Amino acid sequence: MLRRLGSSRLLSCNLSSGPDHGQELSRETRKVPTKQFQRRWSRGLDSAAYKRWELRKCSDPRSRRALVLSPVCNLILDHFDKQYTEELGPIWPSTRAVLLNPGCWQYGVMLNRFTSVSELKRRLQGHGFTPLLPHPNSPSAVSPAPTPHLPPTPQIHSSQHHLSFTETFPNYADISLPQPNAVISQPYSLDDSLHQLNTGPHPFPSPSLQCFIHPSAVRFPSPPHRQGQLKPYYLLNAASLLPVLALGVKDGDRVLDLCSAPGGKALAIIQAANPALLCCNEVDPHRRDWLAKTLESFIPQSLSSAITVSNQDGRIFGQTEAGMYDKVLVDAPCSNDRSWLFSSGGGEQRGCLRLKERARLPTLQMELLRSALAAVRPGGVVVYSTCTLSRSENQDVVKAVLNTFPGAELDDLEEEVVLPLQQHFTFAPPCRPHALLSPTLLGHTPSCGLLVVPHPGQTWGPMFLSRIKRTH
Numbered sequence: 165m166l167r168r169l170g171s172s173r174l175l176s177c178n179l180s181s182g183p184d185h186g187q188e189l190s191r192e193t194r195k196v197p198t199k200q201f202q203r204r205w206s207r208g209l210d211s212a213a214y215k216r217w218e219l220r221k222c223s224d225p226r227s228r229r230a231l232v233l234s235p236v237c238n239l240i241l242d243h244f245d246k247q248y249t250e251e252l253g254p255i256w257p258s259t260r261a262v263l264l265n266p267g268c269w270q271y272g273v274m275l276n277r278f279t280s281v282s283e284l285k286r287r288l289q290g291h292g293f294t295p296l297l298p299h300p301n302s303p304s305a306v307s308p309a310p311t312p313h314l315p316p317t318p319q320i321h322s323s324q325h326h327l328s329f330t331e332t333f334p335n336y337a338d339i340s341l342p343q344p345n346a347v348i349s350q351p352y353s354l355d356d357s358l359h360q361l362n363t364g365p366h367p368f369p370s371p372s373l374q375c376f377i378h379p380s381a382v383r384f385p386s387p388p389h390r391q392g393q394l395k396p397y398y399l400l401n402a403a404s405l406l407p408v409l410a411l412g413v414k415d416g417d418r419v420l421d422l423c424s425a426p427g428g429k430a431l432a433i434i435q436a437a438n439p440a441l442l443c444c445n446e447v448d449p450h451r452r453d454w455l456a457k458t459l460e461s462f463i464p465q466s467l468s469s470a471i472t473v474s475n476q477d478g479r480i481f482g483q484t485e486a487g488m489y490d491k492v493l494v495d496a497p498c499s500n501d502r503s504w505l506f507s508s509g510g511g512e513q514r515g516c517l518r519l520k521e522r523a524r525l526p527t528l529q530m531e532l533l534r535s536a537l538a539a540v541r542p543g544g545v546v547v548y549s550t551c552t553l554s555r556s557e558n559q560d561v562v563k564a565v566l567n568t569f570p571g572a573e574l575d576d577l578e579e580e581v582v583l584p585l586q587q588h589f590t591f592a593p594p595c596r597p598h599a600l601l602s603p604t605l606l607g608h609t610p611s612c613g614l615l616v617v618p619h620p621g622q623t624w625g626p627m628f629l630s631r632i633k634r635t636h
């Protein structure tokens with residue numbers, strides 16, 4: 165039974181590897197001074213070095229200093245109870261139980277194709293991780309095992325198992341990783357994945373989005389920052405990959421990631437394809453710096469001509485770069501249900517502010533989506549996503565924009581996303597825009613989006629995604 169009033173949870177944050185839902189918590193953690201920081205500070209480290217060090221500490225599960233007690237914000241929980249009981253009905257109690265229990269949250273490990281991944285894959289598999297996505301050439305890629313929308317409810321395990329870095333990589337220093345700037349060649353050709361380097365004209369391994377997941381809440385350690393080395397993997401909520409899969413970026417595409425920081429989806433895009441251009445935009449200057457650091461830590465500098473980082477209000481792209489892109493991702497600012505539940509630092513007052521902000525978000529989200537639709541060329545595709553369950557930030561935003569943007573139409577994600585991945589994710593029953601008016605169209609009308617709901621044993625999400633095609 166979950167305690168609600170006055171309940172508190174041990175929360176760990178993970179900024180450097182950036183699971184999307186750790187962002188808010190990390191801010192609170194940063195306020196906790198530690199002896200190590202004082203020692204480092206007194207040794208004259210500059211603030212950027214401190215921040216890097218602090219973020220690394222924060223993400224290191226061995227470091228108990230990086231763990232803080234953060235109580236649930238009851239004001240927000242009450243609000244969620246009212247809204248989501250109405251919107252999600254019988255799904256809400258199990259989703260609520262997962263959201264309130266960070267100890268059961270699962271993490272995905274996205275591999276970095278610009279590093280040697282064979283040894284890493286062996287380690288992951290040795291710890292019981294399996295690939296989330298079928299390998300493009302394997303037979304299972306075309307024949308997914310069908311399972312019902314809502315899986316049976318397994319027990320919630322409340323304790324997350326953290327693998328320590330040394331436990332996982334006793335010889336980390338021996339794993340040879342390509343250096344930034346390096347055009348990868350012979351020194352790395354010992355690794356299977358890099359053999360391809362010598363066979364084609366492109367200097368990097370073929371695009372391949374690879375993510376490993378564990379059936380329970382086993383948390384792989386974050387790779388520490390090593391000067392001059394690219395990071396071999398990125399931890400994330402595996403549902404974050406769905407918008408990228410829905411975007412379907414192909415080699416040579418011009419892609420805009422309108423709201424890009426901290427950069428998890430931008431990294432996934434660059435794993436999945438070699439776009440001619442990937443423009444990563446972030447309006448907040450601090451988060452833009454964080455985004456730039458993420459990209460630097462994972463992507464060789466020799467790719468930098470294809471990747472740009474910009475710092476504009478995403479709402480202007482529709483005017484300044486109208487019709488310039490083949491694909492646009494709008495991973496919109498939203499009320500992040502996971503972290504907002506624990507945002508009680510600052511008391512009820514902070515909860516009140518959050519709820520006011522939540523009411524204002526749909527207007528911004530609609531403006532961003534309209535801008536994205538104007539920035540994509542006719543025939544191009546926009547994916548809109550959020551990490552909230554809230555209908556007013558999800559389906560209602562998409563419907564409102566579709567009603568006012570001529571030449572935009574919904575695209576179905578059932579075959580490309582739901583069917584191949586429904587054994588891993590729990591999707592809420594679809595909401596179809598015209599279902600009430602015309603029930604006979606049900607089978608033919610694409611739903612206005614997919615909603616991944618956290619479920620015991622499949623704790624991925626919340627994640628909403630909708631794909632919209634620009635027809636003219």
Ligand SMILES: C[S@@+](CC[C@H](N)C(=O)[O-])C[C@H]1O[C@@H](n2cnc3c(N)ncnc32)[C@H](O)[C@@H]1O
Pocket residue numbers: 184404422423424425426427428429430445446447448451476477478479495496497498
């Ligand atoms: C959900 S986060 C994006 C997460 C990111 N796509 C990832 O996968 O790591 C939304 C981001 O949008 C940014 N944002 C908010 N308003 C914006 C605007 N008007 N234009 C561009 N970005 C904005 C926020 O600062 C925030 O970093």
